[in-house]
Amino acid sequence: MSERTGSPVSTAAQGSPPSAPAPHLPDVAPELAAPERSGRRGSALVHRLVVVRELGILAALLLLVVVTVAVNPRFLSGQNVRDLLLSASILTVLAAGQTMVIITRNVDLSVGSVLGLSAYASGTLLVTAPDLPVVVVVLAGMAVGAACGLLNGAIVAVAKVPSLVVTLGTLYAFRGLDSLWASSTGRLQINAADLPASFKALGGARVLGVPVLFLIAVAVVLVMGYYLRTYRSGRELYGIGSAPDAARLSGIPVGRRVLTAFVVNGALAGLAGVLYAARFQTLDTTAGTGQELFVVAAAVVGGVAIFGGSGSVYGAALGALLLTTIGTALPQLGLDPFWRDAAVGALIIAAIALDRTLTLRLAARLRGRNVRGS
Amino acid sequence: MAVDTTPQSPVAGSAAGGGRAPRRPLTLPSGSVITTFLVLFLVVASVAVEGFASTRNAGFLLLDVVVIALIALPLTLIVVTGEIDLSVASTVGLSSAVMGKLWFAGLPLETIIPVVLVLGGVLGAVNGLLVTRLGLPSLAVTIGTLAFYRGLAFVVLGDQAVADFPRAWTTWAISGIGATGVPVVVVPLLVLVAITAVALHATPIGRSLYAMGNSEDAARFSGIDVARTKFWLFVAAGVISALGGVYWTLRYGSARADNATGLELQVVAAILLGGVSIFGGSGGLLGVLAGALLLASVRNALQLVNVPADVLNIVTGALLIVAVVAPQVTAELRRRRPRGRPAAA
Numbered sequence: 001m002s003e004r005t006g007s008p009v010s011t012a013a014q015g016s017p018p019s020a021p022a023p024h025l026p027d028v029a030p031e032l033a034a035p036e037r038s039g040r041r042g043s044a045l046v047h048r049l050v051v052v053r054e055l056g057i058l059a060a061l062l063l064l065v066v067v068t069v070a071v072n073p074r075f076l077s078g079q080n081v082r083d084l085l086l087s088a089s090i091l092t093v094l095a096a097g098q099t100m101v102i103i104t105r106n107v108d109l110s111v112g113s114v115l116g117l118s119a120y121a122s123g124t125l126l127v128t129a130p131d132l133p134v135v136v137v138v139l140a141g142m143a144v145g146a147a148c149g150l151l152n153g154a155i156v157a158v159a160k161v162p163s164l165v166v167t168l169g170t171l172y173a174f175r176g177l178d179s180l181w182a183s184s185t186g187r188l189q190i191n192a193a194d195l196p197a198s199f200k201a202l203g204g205a206r207v208l209g210v211p212v213l214f215l216i217a218v219a220v221v222l223v224m225g226y227y228l229r230t231y232r233s234g235r236e237l238y239g240i241g242s243a244p245d246a247a248r249l250s251g252i253p254v255g256r257r258v259l260t261a262f263v264v265n266g267a268l269a270g271l272a273g274v275l276y277a278a279r280f281q282t283l284d285t286t287a288g289t290g291q292e293l294f295v296v297a298a299a300v301v302g303g304v305a306i307f308g309g310s311g312s313v314y315g316a317a318l319g320a321l322l323l324t325t326i327g328t329a330l331p332q333l334g335l336d337p338f339w340r341d342a343a344v345g346a347l348i349i350a351a352i353a354l355d356r357t358l359t360l361r362l363a364a365r366l367r368g369r370n371v372r373g374s
Numbered sequence: 375m376a377v378d379t380t381p382q383s384p385v386a387g388s389a390a391g392g393g394r395a396p397r398r399p400l401t402l403p404s405g406s407v408i409t410t411f412l413v414l415f416l417v418v419a420s421v422a423v424e425g426f427a428s429t430r431n432a433g434f435l436l437l438d439v440v441v442i443a444l445i446a447l448p449l450t451l452i453v454v455t456g457e458i459d460l461s462v463a464s465t466v467g468l469s470s471a472v473m474g475k476l477w478f479a480g481l482p483l484e485t486i487i488p489v490v491l492v493l494g495g496v497l498g499a500v501n502g503l504l505v506t507r508l509g510l511p512s513l514a515v516t517i518g519t520l521a522f523y524r525g526l527a528f529v530v531l532g533d534q535a536v537a538d539f540p541r542a543w544t545t546w547a548i549s550g551i552g553a554t555g556v557p558v559v560v561v562p563l564l565v566l567v568a569i570t571a572v573a574l575h576a577t578p579i580g581r582s583l584y585a586m587g588n589s590e591d592a593a594r595f596s597g598i599d600v601a602r603t604k605f606w607l608f609v610a611a612g613v614i615s616a617l618g619g620v621y622w623t624l625r626y627g628s629a630r631a632d633n634a635t636g637l638e639l640q641v642v643a644a645i646l647l648g649g650v651s652i653f654g655g656s657g658g659l660l661g662v663l664a665g666a667l668l669l670a671s672v673r674n675a676l677q678l679v680n681v682p683a684d685v686l687n688i689v690t691g692a693l694l695i696v697a698v699v700a701p702q703v704t705a706e707l708r709r710r711r712p713r714g715r716p717a718a719a
Contacts, residue, residue, distance in 0.1 A: 155695060168643065179687065306511050338525070349515060353504075
């Protein structure tokens with residue numbers, strides 16, 4: 001987005017004196033992403049920071065829940081919690097995918113439109129072939145999303161165009177495609193009555209009282225978290241986001257990794273579309289409009305650095321849960337629901353300010369350690 | 375935000391391309407491609423699309439483009455410095471909501487408008503402080519204030535609408551100059567365009583914005599007060615967006631908290647279509663205005679030939695992508711061709 005995208009390596013090497021506030025986050029991000037470099041103790045410090053950051057969101061979430069329950073004990077009633085988890089699961093799936101993309105110093109603004117397209121596609125599929133097994137519908141939705149992600153990723157990786165611009169373009173284009181499809185078939189809205197019972201059951205299904213949609217979201221987060229933490233290619237995504245040039249020079253296939261991140265993110269947005277269809281069961285072409293901002297917000301609140309290289313999918317998932325909880329808690333607290341957006345906005349700013357402070361402090365401590373150590 | 379981090383400025387050629395200066399004479403002034411495209415499109419549309427060239431239609435088209443072009447002015451400067459402000463449309467909404475609330479409370483518009491403009495300045499200053507004082511990335515900050523300001527707009531006005539603004543003001547907002555169909559508001563807009571164009575292209579401050587966009591460190595070392603300049607740009611974006619909010623309210627005769635939702639994307643699209651690099655450091659105002667007009671004209675022409683409104687989104691998105699991919703592709707082709715020549719000598 002700015003000069004910081006220009007030469008992360010040189011700015012990182014320069015470092016930032018703790019006295020004068022340095023201009024941007026990514027200065028120190030490489031150290032966050034490549035803990036090996038700072039030695040084992042440095043890496044332990046970084047790890048602790050990430051854990052503290054995630055515990056911080058968890059604490060905020062618990063505080064919010066405790067306060068809300070104190071005001072309105074029914075907040076924790078079974079149905080209310082289930083609704084909350086259901087709403088959070090769609091945002092969580094989107095945030096998990098978005099995290100993967102943001103870590104590589106990219107962004108995908110088209111996810112809301114991909115969700116809409118996939119939701120409409122799965123709805124249409126079910127209307128025309130009601131006997132299809134649910135699994136096939138899910139896979140079809142994910143395929144639609146993956147195709148969208150492939151287009152985004154190909155333009156970003158091959159034409160080397162900033163992802164912010166590309167996905168802003170496809171945000172419009174995919175939404176337009178969705179409406180065009182709907183108006184050409186004349187089926188502007190798909191109602192619950194049009195959908196087969198087997199699919200609708202998915203929306204309300206529970207295992208041991210827990211909504212299945214939420215379990216799907218949890219599974220996505222766990223798999224993604226394991227992949228990003230353990231797999232070589234997962235680690236490489238952090239490397240790409242920290243210092244794209246360094247990543248390329250060290251032999252990481254940057255283009256392919258970024259393309260993969262976009263395809264996976266697209267597939268997850270597609271999955272979110274199917275979940276959306278199952279949850280709301282009434283679909284028109286506006287499904288998911290404006291979601292991109294909440295998704296990016298969830299990731300940022302969860303500690304994923306907007307300029308790549310650091311953050312975890314667990315944080316993003318907690319961010320999604322926190323944002324959703326704010327939405328449902330405000331009315332229970334007797335506050336006007338209109339406060340929700342303002343609260344979300346304030347939270348985003350607080351989160352990035354916190355990240356900034358923590359990163360500066362960490363950088364100062366790591367530097368101090370190195371000086372003493374050597 | 376991109377994968378490739380080599381600094382390119384294929385459109386403006388304001389960066390000296392790592393010492394390879396000789397190709398300078400070939401670079402056209404920034405925005406000339408998109409302007410040519412706009413002129414061609416206007417000619418073709420006037421001939422091929424019935425009713426496109428009518429004064430009535432031109433008036434509608436210009437009315438649609440006024441707020442986008444207005445907000446694009448300060449936002450272009452911000453993008454040139456390498457930052458971004460996504461909160462502009464929410465500032466429009468909040469200004470509109472406050473304007474409605476104050477009007478409902480019985481204040482005269484002559485008092486309300488300055489208050490709203492000051493409010494816009496404060497909102498911009500909040501962005502500016504967060505970006506320049508705390509050193510936070512403007513993309514994340516303004517996504518936050520996008521939600522925050524829009525939220526405040528709803529807090530102020532809820533889902534109500536205030537619509538009983540004085541007739542004289544609301545008719546003025548959509549009236550044309552004589553019988554030309556050109557809206558009256560185009561005149562103040564052009565004055566602002568002229569001021570911004572001179573400031574950007576013909577003053578040391580304007581040049582310093584490009585310097586910041588190309589290399590913030592270099593700009594700082596050459597004595598430019600980067601933080602202060604950026605701060606005031608955000609303030610300017612706030613004030614101008616508030617002005618946009620006032621105009622929006624009068625033009626539609628309705629103050630609502632959700633006014634101009636999503637407008638930021640259209641403004642950013644116009645700016646990028648106009649050839650301004652999202653990384654900062656290149657682009658010009660001419661291209662941005664042409665970009666805004668092109669987007670509006672294409673939509674308008676397609677509507678006139680009864681293309682469904684849905685397709686318009688596809689066209690907008692495709693235009694935006696083509697606008698950024700095309701210079702990349704041509705730059706790549708140009709880079710490949712002169713391999714044989716001793717270019718690096």
